[in-house]
Amino acid sequence: MANTLIDNFGRQHDYLRISLIERCNLRCTYCMPEEGIRLRDKSEFMTQEELIHLAKTFVDLGVRKIRLTGGEPLIKKDFAEILFQLGQLPVELAITTNGVLLDKYFPAMRKAGLKKLNISLDSLNEEKFNAISRRKNFKRIWKNINTAVREGFDVKINVVLMKNVNDNEIIDFIRLSKSAPLKIRFIEFMPFNGNEWDWTKTVRHSEIIDQVDKYYAQQYSQQNTKKNSTSKNYKINGFKGDFGIISTLTNPFCDGCNRIRLTADGKIKNCLFSSDETDLLTAFRNGEDIVPLIKSSIQSKHEKKAGIKTFRNDDDASIYNNNRSMTTIGG
Ligand code: SAM
Ligand code: SF4
Numbered sequence: 001m002a003n004t005l006i007d008n009f010g011r012q013h014d015y016l017r018i019s020l021i022e023r024c025n026l027r028c029t030y031c032m033p034e035e036g037i038r039l040r041d042k043s044e045f046m047t048q049e050e051l052i053h054l055a056k057t058f059v060d061l062g063v064r065k066i067r068l069t070g071g072e073p074l075i076k077k078d079f080a081e082i083l084f085q086l087g088q089l090p091v092e093l094a095i096t097t098n099g100v101l102l103d104k105y106f107p108a109m110r111k112a113g114l115k116k117l118n119i120s121l122d123s124l125n126e127e128k129f130n131a132i133s134r135r136k137n138f139k140r141i142w143k144n145i146n147t148a149v150r151e152g153f154d155v156k157i158n159v160v161l162m163k164n165v166n167d168n169e170i171i172d173f174i175r176l177s178k179s180a181p182l183k184i185r186f187i188e189f190m191p192f193n194g195n196e197w198d199w200t201k202t203v204r205h206s207e208i209i210d211q212v213d214k215y216y217a218q219q220y221s222q223q224n225t226k227k228n229s230t231s232k233n234y235k236i237n238g239f240k241g242d243f244g245i246i247s248t249l250t251n252p253f254c255d256g257c258n259r260i261r262l263t264a265d266g267k268i269k270n271c272l273f274s275s276d277e278t279d280l281l282t283a284f285r286n287g288e289d290i291v292p293l294i295k296s297s298i299q300s301k302h303e304k305k306a307g308i309k310t311f312r313n314d315d316d317a318s319i320y321n322n323n324r325s326m327t328t329i330g331g
Contacts, residue, residue, distance in 0.1 A: 003062025177241030
């Protein structure tokens with residue numbers, strides 16, 4: 001079926017990111033408020049049947065890729081069943097996970113045909129990683145990353161770079177892509193409700209490239225980037241894997257945006273930075289036709305970054321503070 005999710009800027013939306021759950025088994029400083037998030041009643045979230053129904057509706061409208069995220073998608077009790085059912089749809093499946101529980105789900109992932117794993121790991125130093133995530137899971141995650149690579153999954157490592165925290169590990173991360181087909185993705189630290197962001201903590205695209213230039217000089221090249229890609233990718237000559245930079249703040253990729261987000265409580269967010277949401281779940285429960293709601297959400301999408309012009313520390317703080325924290329959006 002032709003894609004009918006085209007916005008006012010001609011962008012076709014064929015990639016749905018579904019947040020399965022708001023909660024998480026880690027407490028990453030840049031994502032989750034220290035005190036955790038307010039727990040809400042189960043009835044406020046999509047049931048498995050509702051989630052599958054909404055996902056099918058998006059697929060009927062032209063969605064061809066679904067990524068599961070969270071909170072932490074693997075702490076969802078019926079994760080394997082949801083994954084299996086989504087695997088019956090004509091879509092490519094992917095997941096973004098902190099990797100703690102991956103060892104429990106490799107067989108379910110293979111069964112559902114999921115090959116693309118984005119695993120978040122912000123430091124190669126155990127103590128530092130555990131401090132950033134406020135939990136002690138480094139060893140298990142590291143083992144799971146190695147298993148995933150060995151078993152032939154397509155693995156990306158997501159690294160949120162923060163000044164004076166882990167920006168001294170850029171080259172160490174890139175080195176991981178030397179003998180394994182790993183894709184390292186450095187992400188600029190972004191502002192969300194409760195994460196105490198400010199510009200001085202963000203490591204910009206240009207600063208990452210400066211470090212790479214110093215270390216690898218002319219021995220790397222930029223890769224061809226797909227139109228919808230969120231990252232600019234590079235490869236060190238002779239390395240099996242590559243690295244990329246997701247520079248949402250300094251170099252946004254809004255022009256080719258093809259993404260729609262569905263939160264665990266059944267709301268559409270048409271942009272990561274948008275605080276406007278469309279409540280699909282309530283409409284669905286009331287027996288309304290949700291297709292017009294999906295289309296009008298896509299049509300109200302701003303050209304860039306939900307209409308936010310800059311991210312200075314002062315005057316824009318209220319805009320991003322009205323947005324959800326990252327753990328309730330799903331990245
Ligand atoms: N729990 C899973 C994980 O950590 O991969 C999935 C959800 S997490 C919200 C999705 C992605 O968003 C992760 O790669 C995480 O590092 C990233 N993220 C969270 N907060 C961020 C922030 N403030 N700036 C940039 N990336 C962020
Ligand atoms: Fe949890 Fe992922 Fe957020 Fe870390 S980044 S607190 S693992 S949702």
